[in-house]
Amino acid sequence: AQSVTQPDIHITVSEGASLELRCNYSYGATPYLFWYVQSPGQGLQLLLKYFSGDTLVQGIKGFEAEFKRSQSSFNLRKPSVHWSDAAEYFCAARGSTLGRLYFGRGTQLTVWP
Amino acid sequence: EAQVTQNPRYLITVTGKKLTVTCSQNMNHEYMSWYRQDPGLGLRQIYYSMNVEVTDKGDVPEGYKVSRKEKRNFPLILESPSPNQTSLYFCASTRQGASSGANVLTFGAGSRLTVL
Numbered sequence: 669a670q671s672v673t674q675p676d677i678h679i680t681v682s683e684g685a686s687l688e689l690r691c692n693y694s695y696g697a698t699p700y701l702f703w704y705v706q707s708p709g710q711g712l713q714l715l716l717k718y719f720s721g722d723t724l725v726q727g728i729k730g731f732e733a734e735f736k737r738s739q740s741s742f743n744l745r746k747p748s749v750h751w752s753d754a755a756e757y758f759c760a761a762r763g764s765t766l767g768r769l770y771f772g773r774g775t776q777l778t779v780w781p
Numbered sequence: 782e783a784q785v786t787q788n789p790r791y792l793i794t795v796t797g798k799k800l801t802v803t804c805s806q807n808m809n810h811e812y813m814s815w816y817r818q819d820p821g822l823g824l825r826q827i828y829y830s831m832n833v834e835v836t837d838k839g840d841v842p843e844g845y846k847v848s849r850k851e852k853r854n855f856p857l858i859l860e861s862p863s864p865n866q867t868s869l870y871f872c873a874s875t876r877q878g879a880s881s882g883a884n885v886l887t888f889g890a891g892s893r894l895t896v897l
Contacts, residue, residue: 677821700884711871711888712824719884758823762884766877767812767831768839769886773823 670695670763674772681749682780689744689775691759700762701742703733706774707755715757718742729753754779783808787872787889794862795897802857802892804872811877813855814886817841817868824871830855831877862896869893 673692681687693699700719704712716727723735733744742759759772785806794800806813814829816839826839830849844866846858855874859866870893873886 674823702885711890712873712886713888714885717885760824767814767829767837769814769826769829771816771824773821 670699670761670768670770672759672761672770672772674757674759674775676775677773678776678778680778680780683751684748687744687746687749687753687777689757689759689777691742691744691772692740693742693759693761693770694740695761695763697764698735698737701733701735702760702762703727703731703742703744704758704760705729705755706758712758715744749777749779751779751781753777783887785872785874785887785889787870787892789892790890791893793895793897796863797861800859800862800894802859802870802872802894804855804857804889805853806855806874806887807853808874808876808887809852810874810887811852813849813872813874814839815845815847815855815857816871816873817866818871818891819868827857827870859894862894864896867894867896 671694702717703715706712715731718725718735756774756776758774762769788803811832815827816824818824825841828847830836872889875886
């Protein structure tokens with residue numbers, strides 16, 4: 669079965685520090701990959717996506733992610749975290765079955781001032 | 782404004798009392814889907830619809846029904862709600878195809894349902 673794994677349930681970083689959130693997917697071919705962010709009490713907002721082409725994708729709010737086929741990973745990065753980045757982050761993948769979208773369990777990010 | 786609208790946003794109900802959560806989008810999207818979000822489990826897909834009159838099961842369809850009679854609406858029906866359906870529900874839509882913006886979900890604001 670297709671699945672998305674986010675190994676880190678909770679990450680705490682200091683403001684200004686760099687950030688990397690991990691995401692692994694299980695799927696034979698290249699899926700469509702997404703990162704969404706959910707602020708407290710809010711819906712989900714797309715940060716970035718990868719469908720094909722350049723494996724390093726840029727998103728909103730200074731985030732980027734790199735698709736690594738050999739590692740089945742799509743990790744999210746930000747060079748310098750801001751307090752407003754505190755939120756829950758979800759990785760998602762769409763596989764071969766149109767319409768089926770799989771989410772990871774989420775990573776809660778806390779930012780210390 | 783392009784959006785997905787869910788109602789109600791909050792609902793407390795009792796076991797067995799049928800309820801419907803409505804979802805409407807104004808973007809002429811072909812694809813719509815329902816998810817439930819539970820702590821530690823992320824979002825799990827309940828049902829999805831590729832177009833009018835075309836629906837299919839996601840990961841957790843038990844206890845839910847959907848219909849897609851019109852392109853803009855995709856209601857989620859709980860015929861006999863139970864406490865294990867207490868959750869935060871999200872509706873989402875997108876257009877299909879290869880154009881820019883396709884396959885990127887637009888989410889509603891969520892509906893928090895409590896079943897006593």
